[in-house]
Amino acid sequence: MKKVVNVLSVTGLMFFGAIQSTFAQEAATEENRTFHQELKLRFIEGDPQFMGIVLVALILGLAIAIERIIYLNMATTNTKKLVANVDDALSSGGVEAAKEVCRNSKGPVASIFYQGLDRVDEGVEAAEKAVVSYGGVQMGLLEKNVSWLSLFIALAPMLGFMGTVIGMIDAFDRIAVANDISPAVVAGGIKIALLTTVFGLIVAIILQIFYNYIVSKIDSIVNNMEDASIQLIDLLVKYKK
Numbered sequence: 001m002k003k004v005v006n007v008l009s010v011t012g013l014m015f016f017g018a019i020q021s022t023f024a025q026e027a028a029t030e031e032n033r034t035f036h037q038e039l040k041l042r043f044i045e046g047d048p049q050f051m052g053i054v055l056v057a058l059i060l061g062l063a064i065a066i067e068r069i070i071y072l073n074m075a076t077t078n079t080k081k082l083v084a085n086v087d088d089a090l091s092s093g094g095v096e097a098a099k100e101v102c103r104n105s106k107g108p109v110a111s112i113f114y115q116g117l118d119r120v121d122e123g124v125e126a127a128e129k130a131v132v133s134y135g136g137v138q139m140g141l142l143e144k145n146v147s148w149l150s151l152f153i154a155l156a157p158m159l160g161f162m163g164t165v166i167g168m169i170d171a172f173d174r175i176a177v178a179n180d181i182s183p184a185v186v187a188g189g190i191k192i193a194l195l196t197t198v199f200g201l202i203v204a205i206i207l208q209i210f211y212n213y214i215v216s217k218i219d220s221i222v223n224n225m226e227d228a229s230i231q232l233i234d235l236l237v238k239y240k241k
Contacts, residue, residue, distance in 0.1 A: 160200020
């Protein structure tokens with residue numbers, strides 16, 4: 001997690017540094033601007049100091065999302081193969097052989113199986129309780145930091161709307177000072193208001209896509225955990241007979 005945050009933080013700093021070069025590129029015609037030039041120009045027009053806060057929300061949100069995706073992909077295992085291997089180990093070498101199979105397998109399902117097998121000497125009911133309890137622990141690990149991602153999803157558009165309010169206040173301040181309501185007086189404040197809103201919504205949309213993928217991935221792993229746990233209890237009942 002720390003490595004991912006560090007990489008994205010450096011990327012954000014590089015982006016801020018690249019923004020400074022945009023001032024030299026503003027002389028280019030609108031038709032000749034590249035996408036990156038246009039993006040940096042709009043970022044500056046929206047006030048980098050305020051837009052930077054929204055950018056930080058994006059960087060931190062992406063760091064959490066990437067870390068969760070990596071973790072969840074590593075936690076995904078072939079539960080059917082694991083159940084078959086545990087069944088064969090129980091039949092041929094007993095509980096210790098089955099525990100060795102779990103020790104050599106990665107993922108939460110293997111960890112849950114190990115906890116159940118470790119309590120099987122106390123009875124199937126004790127093993128089932130261990131599976132249920134440790135399943136809750138593994139679910140908590142799968143959902144770790146996801147609440148922070150949802151926070152940044154909610155925070156990004158709020159910051160954008162705050163920029164909208166600040167921009168409109170600035171526009172009315174200019175009207176009061178100039179005692180004139182001409183478009184030239186209020187255009188700057190309104191532009192800041194609109195750009196911060198757009199940027200905040202874009203950040204929220206990007207993070208929402210990652211959030212939905214992560215939640216669906218967690219649901220899939222949890223379903224596999226529950227199904228595999230039931231199969232393990234059936235194997236232990238058969239083994240005890």
